[in-house]
Amino acid sequence: xxxxxxxxNEALAEAAxxxxxxxxxxxPITPQTELLEYMARRMxxxxxxxxxxxxxxxxxxxxxxxxxxGARAMTSSSSPGISLMQEGLSYIAGSxxxxxxxxxxxxxxxxGNIQPGQADYFQLTRSAGHGDFHPLxxxxxxxxxxxxxMTISFDLxxxxxxxxxxxxxxxxxxxxxxVTLPPMRPPRQERPAWALTGVDGxxxxxxxxxxxxxxxxxxxxLRLQAKLARIAAAEQxxxxxxxxxxDFLVVAFGTVARIARxxxxxxxxxxxxxxxxxxxxxxxxxxxxxxxxxARVKGVVVAEMNAGQMVEDVRLIVRGRAPVRFLGRxxxxxxxxxxxxxxxxxxxxIDAHANGDRG
Amino acid sequence: MTxxxxxxxxxxxxxxxxxxxxxxxxxxxxxxxxxxxxxRPVQLDEREHHCTGCGVCALVCPDVVFTVYRxxxxxxx
Amino acid sequence: MTTMVMEREAPTLTATPWELVYxxxxxxxxxxxxxxxxxxxxxxxxxxxxxIDELGIRERTxxxxxxxxxxxxxxxxxxxxxxxxxxxxxxxxxxxKRVRPDxxxxxxxxxxxxxxIGGNEILHAALRGEQITVIFVNNAVYGMTGxxxxxxxxxxxKTTSSPMGRDVLxxxxxxxxxxxxxxxxxxxxAVRRSMHAVAEMRKVKKAIxxxxxxxxxxxxxxxxxxxxxxxxxxxxxxxxALDYIRDRMLPEYPVGDxxxxxxLRD
Numbered sequence: 001x002x003x004x005x006x007x008x009n010e011a012l013a014e015a016a017x018x019x020x021x022x023x024x025x026x027x028p029i030t031p032q033t034e035l036l037e038y039m040a041r042r043m044x045x046x047x048x049x050x051x052x053x054x055x056x057x058x059x060x061x062x063x064x065x066x067x068x069x070g071a072r073a074m075t076s077s078s079s080p081g082i083s084l085m086q087e088g089l090s091y092i093a094g095s096x097x098x099x100x101x102x103x104x105x106x107x108x109x110x111x112g113n114i115q116p117g118q119a120d121y122f123q124l125t126r127s128a129g130h131g132d133f134h135p136l137x138x139x140x141x142x143x144x145x146x147x148x149x150m151t152i153s154f155d156l157x158x159x160x161x162x163x164x165x166x167x168x169x170x171x172x173x174x175x176x177x178x179v180t181l182p183p184m185r186p187p188r189q190e191r192p193a194w195a196l197t198g199v200d201g202x203x204x205x206x207x208x209x210x211x212x213x214x215x216x217x218x219x220x221x222l223r224l225q226a227k228l229a230r231i232a233a234a235e236q237x238x239x240x241x242x243x244x245x246x247d248f249l250v251v252a253f254g255t256v257a258r259i260a261r262x263x264x265x266x267x268x269x270x271x272x273x274x275x276x277x278x279x280x281x282x283x284x285x286x287x288x289x290x291x292x293x294x295a296r297v298k299g300v301v302v303a304e305m306n307a308g309q310m311v312e313d314v315r316l317i318v319r320g321r322a323p324v325r326f327l328g329r330x331x332x333x334x335x336x337x338x339x340x341x342x343x344x345x346x347x348x349x350i351d352a353h354a355n356g357d358r359g
Numbered sequence: 360m361t362x363x364x365x366x367x368x369x370x371x372x373x374x375x376x377x378x379x380x381x382x383x384x385x386x387x388x389x390x391x392x393x394x395x396x397x398x399r400p401v402q403l404d405e406r407e408h409h410c411t412g413c414g415v416c417a418l419v420c421p422d423v424v425f426t427v428y429r430x431x432x433x434x435x436x
Numbered sequence: 437m438t439t440m441v442m443e444r445e446a447p448t449l450t451a452t453p454w455e456l457v458y459x460x461x462x463x464x465x466x467x468x469x470x471x472x473x474x475x476x477x478x479x480x481x482x483x484x485x486x487x488i489d490e491l492g493i494r495e496r497t498x499x500x501x502x503x504x505x506x507x508x509x510x511x512x513x514x515x516x517x518x519x520x521x522x523x524x525x526x527x528x529x530x531x532x533k534r535v536r537p538d539x540x541x542x543x544x545x546x547x548x549x550x551x552x553i554g555g556n557e558i559l560h561a562a563l564r565g566e567q568i569t570v571i572f573v574n575n576a577v578y579g580m581t582g583x584x585x586x587x588x589x590x591x592x593x594k595t596t597s598s599p600m601g602r603d604v605l606x607x608x609x610x611x612x613x614x615x616x617x618x619x620x621x622x623x624x625x626a627v628r629r630s631m632h633a634v635a636e637m638r639k640v641k642k643a644i645x646x647x648x649x650x651x652x653x654x655x656x657x658x659x660x661x662x663x664x665x666x667x668x669x670x671x672x673x674x675x676x677a678l679d680y681i682r683d684r685m686l687p688e689y690p691v692g693d694x695x696x697x698x699x700l701r702d
Contacts, residue, residue, distance in 0.1 A: 428457060
C-alpha cells in the first residue's frame with residue numbers, strides 16, 4: 001500500500017468512507033471543518049448520504065435516526081459542538097444504537113478558541129450526556145493511528161451497539177502526515193435484526209429509551225452496565241514506550257503523548273530512566289496495564305492540555321504508591337518537550353534526595 | 360334504508376360521551392354498570408331508535424371501541 | 437395487561453350476511469391508550485393508522501414519536517417506530533428517510549414538542565423539503581406536564597404557567613405553523629384541520645391521507661396541523677371541549693389549505 005500525505009481531518013473522513021460509512025451528518029466548526037467538507041464532496045460521489053444539519057443538535061439526532069435504520073452513521077465536531085450533542089448521545093446510549101463521532105478538541109470553556117485542547121476528557125469519558133453510560137473513546141496520537149482507529153470504529157460500534165468517539169485535537173486534525181489507508185469496504189447491504197426497516201413479515205421493532213416503570217428501567221440499566229463492563233474488559237488499548245526499565249513514567253494521550261516521547265528521550269539522555277505510558281482508549285482506561293507499572297516506578301508525570309482531568313484516573317490507579325505530578329497547559333497552549341522533561345528531572349532529583357543521595 | 364349495529368369493547372371505553380353526542384340516531388347511552396377501568400361504558404340502546412351502521416361513533420371515538428356492521432334491509436326481508 | 441373484552445356477539449341472526457363496515461385498523465396495536473377521556477390523540481392515532489392501512493404501506497412505514505402526551509405513540513402504532521428526544525423528531529426522521537428513501541417516515545408531534553423546543557428542527561426539515569410527513573396536534577397546552585402554556589396557547593388563555601391568562605405583551609403571541617412553513621419551496625402540503633365536529637373529522641382524515649400521499653409521490657415535505665381537544669387541561673368536559681375548539685381555538689387558528697402542491701393527487 002502506498003503511503004500518502006494526508007491532513008488529519010481529511011484522513012479521518014476517507015478512513016470512515018473506506019470503513020463503509022453510509023451516512024454523515026455534520027455542522028461546521030473549527031478545527032474539524034475539513035472533515036465535513038471532505039464528506040460533502042466524497043459521499044455524494046459514492047451515492048452515500050451527506051447532509052449539513054441545521055445545528056449539532058440536528059446532526060446528532062439525524063445520526064440517531066439513521067442509526068435506528070441500521071446504517072453506519074457518523075458525525076464530527078469540536079468541543080462546543082459535542083456539548084450540544086450530549087442530549088442526542090444520551091438517547092443513543094439509552095436506546096443502544098451504534099454510531100461513531102469524531103471530536104477534534106479545541107480550547108475552552110465557552111467559545112474558547114480554535115487551538116488544540118484536551119479539556120473534553122471528562123466530557124467524553126464521564127459526562128457525554130445525562131444518565132449512566134460511557135462511550136468507547138479512542139485517542140489517536142498520529143494521523144496513521146487516527147485512520148487505523150476509524151477503520152475499526154464501526155465494527156466496535158455495531159458489535160456492542162454503542163457510541164464510539166475518536167478523540168483528537170486541533171493539532172491532529174490540522175497536521176499532515178504520511179499514512180497508509182485501508183482498502184475500500186463496501187457499504188453494508190444487510191440490516192441488523194433490531195433495525196427499523198418496516199414491519200414486513202415480523203413484529204414491530206421499537207427503539208426507545210423510555211421506561212416509566214422503575215424496575216424495568218433498572219433492568220435496562222443493569223443490562224447496559226453489564227455491556228459496558230464487557231467493553232471495559234475487552235477494549236482497553238494503550239502503548240508503552242521505554243517502560244520496561246523505567247523508574248519514572250510520563251502518562252499522556254494524543255498530541256501530548258507525541259511531545260512526551262521526545263521528553264522521555266531527553267530525560268534518558270540525561271541519565272534518567274524514563275518511559276511513556278500512552279492510553280489509546282480513554283474509556284475504558286487501561287487501568288490494569290498502568291497499575292502494573294505503578295507498582296514499580298518511583299514517580300509519575302501526567303501531562304495534558306487541560307487543567308488536570310486524566311490525572312484523576314491516574315491517581316486512582318497509582319493509589320499513592322508513587323508521587324504523581326501534573327503538568328497542564330490550557331487555552332490551546334501546547335506543552336514543550338522540555339517542560340515535560342524538566343518535570344521528570346525534578347521528580348528524579350526529589351527522589352534521589354529522599355533516598356539520601358545529596359550528591 | 361339500511362340496518363346496522365355495533366359491537367363495543369366496553370373495557371376500552373373511557374365514558375367520554377363523544378359518540379353519544381355524535382350519534383345521529385341517538386342509540387348510544389352510558390351503561391349502569393362500571394367497566395374494569397371504573398368508567399361507565401357506552402352501550403347500544405335501541406328502545407326508541409335503531410342503529411343504521413353509519414359509523415359516526417367509530418369516527419369520533421378516541422378509544423377505538425366500536426366495530427360497525429351494516430345490513431341492507433331488503434336483504435333482511 | 438389483561439383487558440376483559442365484553443364484546444357483543446357479532447350479529448348473525450339473519451340469513452343475509454352482515455357487512456363489516458368498520459373495524460380497528462391493522463396499523464394500530466390492541467393496547468388501550470393512556471390518554472384522558474375525550475383526548476383527541478386516540479382518534480388521530482386511529483385515523484393515521486387507517487390511512488396507512490388504506491394506502492397499503494404498513495410494512496414499509498416507520499413512525500417517530502415525540503415527547504409529550506403522545507410519547508407512547510410507538511406502543512399504539514403497529515409499526516416499526518422510535519422515540520425521539522423532545523422536539524427532535526424531524527431531525528430523527530430526516531436521518532431515517534435519508535438512509536431509507538424507499539420507506540415512508542412520519543413524525544407525530546404535539547405543540548410544545550414541534551413549535552417550541554423543536555422549532556429549529558421542524559423549520560429546517562421543511563426548508564430542506566425532507567420527504568417526510570408530520571402529524572402535528574395542537575391543543576394549546578403542554579398536556580403531559582400538566583397544562584402549562586405552549587407556544588400555541590391563545591391570548592388570554594389560562595394555563596398553569598399563565599395563571600392570569602396568556603399576556604401577549606410579556607409572554608408572546610401564538611405561533612401559526614402551517615402558515616409559517618407553507619411559503620417554503622420544499623413544502624408540498626401544509627394545512628390545518630380541526631377535530632371539533634364530525635364533518636371536520638372526516639376532513640382531518642382526508643388531510644392525513646394527502647400528507648402521506650405527498651410523501652408517496654415524492655413531491656416534498658407535508659404537514660397537517662390538527663386542532664385537538666384537551667378536556668383535562670382545559671378543565672371542561674369532553675363534549676364541551678369540542679365547543680372550546682370551535683369558539684376559542686378556531687378564531688386564532690382557522691382551518692384551511694396553506695399549501696397544496698399542484699402535482700398532488702388523491
